[in-house]
Amino acid sequence: MNWRGVWAIYRHEMLRGLRTIGQSLISPVITSSLYFIVFGAAIGSRIDVVEGVDYGSFIVPGLVMLTILTQAVSNAAFGIFFPRFIGSIYELLSAPLSYLEITIGFVGAAATKSLVIGLVILATATLFVDLQIDRPVMMFVILVITCIVFSLFGFIIGIWAKNFEQLQMVPLLIITPLVFLGGSFYSISMLPPFWQTVTLFNPVVYLVSTYRWSFFGEADVNLWFSSAMITLFVALCLAVIWWIFRTGYRLRE
Amino acid sequence: MDDDILTVQNVNKTYDSGHTALKDVSLSLHRGEILALLGPNGAGKTTLISIICGIVRATSGRVAVDGHDTVHQYRAARRMIGLVPQEIVLEPFESVYDTVRYSRGIFGARPNDAYIESLLKRLSLWDKKSAITKELSGGMKRRCLIAKALAHEPRILFLDEPTAGVDVELRKDMWDTVADLKTHGVTTILTTHYIEEAEAIADRIGVISDGRLLLVEEKASLMKRLGRRQVRLMLTAPVNTVPEALEKYGLELGPDNSLIYNYNEDEPQVAALLADLSAAGFTLRDVETQKRSLEEIFVELVRSANGDGA
Numbered sequence: 359m360n361w362r363g364v365w366a367i368y369r370h371e372m373l374r375g376l377r378t379i380g381q382s383l384i385s386p387v388i389t390s391s392l393y394f395i396v397f398g399a400a401i402g403s404r405i406d407v408v409e410g411v412d413y414g415s416f417i418v419p420g421l422v423m424l425t426i427l428t429q430a431v432s433n434a435a436f437g438i439f440f441p442r443f444i445g446s447i448y449e450l451l452s453a454p455l456s457y458l459e460i461t462i463g464f465v466g467a468a469a470t471k472s473l474v475i476g477l478v479i480l481a482t483a484t485l486f487v488d489l490q491i492d493r494p495v496m497m498f499v500i501l502v503i504t505c506i507v508f509s510l511f512g513f514i515i516g517i518w519a520k521n522f523e524q525l526q527m528v529p530l531l532i533i534t535p536l537v538f539l540g541g542s543f544y545s546i547s548m549l550p551p552f553w554q555t556v557t558l559f560n561p562v563v564y565l566v567s568t569y570r571w572s573f574f575g576e577a578d579v580n581l582w583f584s585s586a587m588i589t590l591f592v593a594l595c596l597a598v599i600w601w602i603f604r605t606g607y608r609l610r611e
Numbered sequence: 612m613d614d615d616i617l618t619v620q621n622v623n624k625t626y627d628s629g630h631t632a633l634k635d636v637s638l639s640l641h642r643g644e645i646l647a648l649l650g651p652n653g654a655g656k657t658t659l660i661s662i663i664c665g666i667v668r669a670t671s672g673r674v675a676v677d678g679h680d681t682v683h684q685y686r687a688a689r690r691m692i693g694l695v696p697q698e699i700v701l702e703p704f705e706s707v708y709d710t711v712r713y714s715r716g717i718f719g720a721r722p723n724d725a726y727i728e729s730l731l732k733r734l735s736l737w738d739k740k741s742a743i744t745k746e747l748s749g750g751m752k753r754r755c756l757i758a759k760a761l762a763h764e765p766r767i768l769f770l771d772e773p774t775a776g777v778d779v780e781l782r783k784d785m786w787d788t789v790a791d792l793k794t795h796g797v798t799t800i801l802t803t804h805y806i807e808e809a810e811a812i813a814d815r816i817g818v819i820s821d822g823r824l825l826l827v828e829e830k831a832s833l834m835k836r837l838g839r840r841q842v843r844l845m846l847t848a849p850v851n852t853v854p855e856a857l858e859k860y861g862l863e864l865g866p867d868n869s870l871i872y873n874y875n876e877d878e879p880q881v882a883a884l885l886a887d888l889s890a891a892g893f894t895l896r897d898v899e900t901q902k903r904s905l906e907e908i909f910v911e912l913v914r915s916a917n918g919d920g921a
Binding site for chain 2: 360362363365366367369370373374377440441444445446448449450451452453454455606
């Protein structure tokens, strides 16, 4: 393994994040604070409890998921898209790096950045609600896994995208709606039976449900089933990345 | 130790579009030499370099760098290669030092601040080490790309059209840089369509056209073999026909009472011609000599390869 190469990519991507730290950190914090004010204080004050949890606290896991999913996809997608866009990808392709090493470098950095943002959002949440975390270790593990999974997904988007419009289209038009419709701000059980079934086709449901379980001990979907679905999504992302590098899709030629 | 640091054997490349960019190209690169690969636009120069560097996959054939196959032993092969691309492609907001250190890192080389400092000083970039690449002048950006390519201490440097679109001063500056690299033992292969560039700095010349490598030869021997010379003898008296006594020289009538003599460098008969001219009663007013340039040789080679008899 070319670990120095992996570290160089990781460090390079992290430095890029530091150069735009205001945009990377302040923007998600402000957006999350607005959610807490609007949903937690303004609307939440008119909702008693959801599944035995104060509404302000109930939305915290979903809000963290919304932010880290968007950030993980955007960071990883931009990380690999930008060298493709400006042409400096030649350097990576001519370096003694395997496909796995390139992926670890980019996805590792994007996952780290989104993890930091997720933790900052959690810290911000404590300013607005009494945060209850029943299983903090599991909460952290699920957060890390989610960051990695969606960074892998973002990495694919960054290779697939031909322009900035396509790059932003997926987070805006796919990720955000999936998170909103994935039970971030409500319990799946609040939906009519038909829509509950439809929702099960949304992979984000399993992440939000599992993550909420680590906070409050209650999950919308069976934990084992959720774990299986998340594993399936990881396997799918890895298979696509393997295929991309094997064929050189949008990277070579 | 093998004298050849790079061997390209029977490489073919056909893109998915159906375009055949390389046709059975074979080439060897000697240690420490500067090889200029000449060819018109679309000849296959960049494709060849991209295949050697691992950016593009060959359809068939084999490339080895110091004995390491570029596909099966790509790590060892690529560590020996540095590539300066044709376009200026630098991350705009990254500092010169960071971008060079990044290049060294991805090639798996151990961090070495002293080497990077000496490299940047050699390329006159040390004063700009903290500047972001966006703020550099065109010449400095080119040098920064060279610094990136040399960051991991490669033994072969590929320069793809290093002076395309740059001014004369910068071009000369680049030539000096390449000559300096040679003194540091770096083997260089550069692609260009500027003939004077090849003439000025190369040890050997390769000519590629329509995906075929037409020749690879020592510059001096190529010039000697194909570089015809011409002497124009301007006479004091009018001359309407080539004098019978001078017919064996194959002279041509030129303008302004002159005779033109074409000859190859390795079979000069100028002294005998001048003696016979004097014996025939002609008096010389002036003499003008011309040497066929590499450009003329190149044009003729490409034309004949393309079946154009002109």
